[in-house]
Amino acid sequence: MATFHQSVEATIPALRRYARALTRDSDIADDLVQDTLVRALRSEHLFHGGDVRSWLYTILTNLNRNRLRSLARRPTLSPIEDNDAPDLAGPEAGGRDIERALATLVEDQRNALLLVVLEGLSYREVAEVQGVPIGTVMSRLARARVQIKNYLDGGRPALRRVK
Amino acid sequence: MIDRDSPVTEDELHAYIDGELPGDRMEAVASWLAAHPEQAALVASWRAQAESIRARYGATAEEPVPERLKLDQVLKQDRANGRSWAAMAAAAAVVAFIVGGTAGWMARGASAAAPTGFDVFASEALDAYKLYVVEVRHPVEVPGNERTHMTQWLSKRLGEDLRIPDLQSIGLKLVGGRLLPGPTGAAAFYMYESPSGERFTIYCAKAGEPQTALRYASDEQFAAFYWVDDKIAYVVSGPADRQRLENVTKAIYEQVDKGASKKL
Numbered sequence: 371m372a373t374f375h376q377s378v379e380a381t382i383p384a385l386r387r388y389a390r391a392l393t394r395d396s397d398i399a400d401d402l403v404q405d406t407l408v409r410a411l412r413s414e415h416l417f418h419g420g421d422v423r424s425w426l427y428t429i430l431t432n433l434n435r436n437r438l439r440s441l442a443r444r445p446t447l448s449p450i451e452d453n454d455a456p457d458l459a460g461p462e463a464g465g466r467d468i469e470r471a472l473a474t475l476v477e478d479q480r481n482a483l484l485l486v487v488l489e490g491l492s493y494r495e496v497a498e499v500q501g502v503p504i505g506t507v508m509s510r511l512a513r514a515r516v517q518i519k520n521y522l523d524g525g526r527p528a529l530r531r532v533k
Numbered sequence: 534m535i536d537r538d539s540p541v542t543e544d545e546l547h548a549y550i551d552g553e554l555p556g557d558r559m560e561a562v563a564s565w566l567a568a569h570p571e572q573a574a575l576v577a578s579w580r581a582q583a584e585s586i587r588a589r590y591g592a593t594a595e596e597p598v599p600e601r602l603k604l605d606q607v608l609k610q611d612r613a614n615g616r617s618w619a620a621m622a623a624a625a626a627v628v629a630f631i632v633g634g635t636a637g638w639m640a641r642g643a644s645a646a647a648p649t650g651f652d653v654f655a656s657e658a659l660d661a662y663k664l665y666v667v668e669v670r671h672p673v674e675v676p677g678n679e680r681t682h683m684t685q686w687l688s689k690r691l692g693e694d695l696r697i698p699d700l701q702s703i704g705l706k707l708v709g710g711r712l713l714p715g716p717t718g719a720a721a722f723y724m725y726e727s728p729s730g731e732r733f734t735i736y737c738a739k740a741g742e743p744q745t746a747l748r749y750a751s752d753e754q755f756a757a758f759y760w761v762d763d764k765i766a767y768v769v770s771g772p773a774d775r776q777r778l779e780n781v782t783k784a785i786y787e788q789v790d791k792g793a794s795k796k797l
Contacts, residue, residue, distance in 0.1 A: 379604045386602070387594040391586065399593075400602060405742050407607045412743070436741040468585035486551055487583035488590055493553055508544055515547070515579045522582075 377422035658736035658768030673709030740766035
């Protein structure tokens with residue numbers, strides 16, 4: 371059986387991926403992962419069995435929420451430059467579209483969607499991470515998907531399929 | 534959006550692409566979708582979203598984990614909490630900023646993706662410093678000779694056990710303190726004065742992160758050291774003389790560093 375530390379260690383690459391998608395900034399993402407690891411190691415004694423991975427996702431999600439709250443007090447400093455940059459052509463453009471679409475989501479919806487489609491968590495695990503019933507997770511997912519679709523369809527007429 | 538007469542619900546369509554449906558329902562939904570092209574297109578668009586997200590971010594998990602995020606490294610750093618001043622000071626990152634409030638923070642260039650705790654706290658603290666350091670008659674709410682009362686009052690308002698450092702040994706007298714609104718709630722603000730009238734302030738408030746490295750920021754007139762220890766952010770501000778401010782910060786750090794006292 372894997373020890374606590376081994377389980378944590380094995381999750382680091384996935385935590386970095388989740389944090390990168392959440393923050394859309396590699397430095398901030400790695401800071402977030404580092405804070406998550408520090409927090410997890412310090413509170414190892416509070417961890418009584420269960421899934422280490424879900425627990426780490428929970429810590430990271432909460433730390434990111436704190437981060438966003440403190441940013442919200444200074445809305446003028448939000449990183450809008452990237453979103454305002456002119457569109458790129460080529461393979462990068464698709465990545466930027468989804469990145470911007472994700473940025474338009476409400477935080478809880480973005481967390482739910484990324485945990486499911488990027489991190490492969492089950493609805494039950496996401497419910498645990500977010501501390502809500504499964505039905506709430508499903509409605510967050512559904513809203514996230516509608517919002518992204520609307521953004522991609524409406525926001526990028528140039529890419530709309532021509533019949 | 535889903536046909537009312539159909540037994541397939543929209544929730545099931547999500548569960549279908551997320552692999553959350555039991556095997557027999559999988560088949561039922563698949564054949565239902567074959568007969569309902571509009572919903573099938575919708576499901577395809579959700580799948581495409583998921584693909585784009587994985588294509589955009591999936592590779593991050595394949596990258597080698599940076600040294601600082603390796604577990605033994607994190608453990609080592611955390612154990613070194615109650616970090617030595619020398620190591621902190623040596624590692625202090627220097628950030629230049631421009632006078633004129635928050636607008637200056639935007640101009641930091643390439644690294645200015647988003648404000649960090651450092652930006653937010655340091656600019657709040659500098660604003661407070663600039664506002665009160667010129668104040669002659671009412672620089673503080675509670676005078677320095679009521680240290681005990683002030684400690685209790687500010688600790689209560691911040692919900693943290695605060696210590697108000699005694700800097701007599703480096704010739705700084707406590708002028709007093711005040712309560713300020715901070716980025717995360719209440720902030721405590723103490724002011725010290727040298728015999729020649731130089732003023733230094735300590736701004737502290739609850740931080741969003743458990744601890745950070747020491748950071749240094751300065752412009753032509755003012756400078757600040759910032760760090761987070763045991764979830765409290767400290768910003769020491771003063772005139773822009775790094776060596777002088779570093780000495781003052783060191784004296785403060787040694788008194789407020791809970792990690793160090795715990796080790797004893």
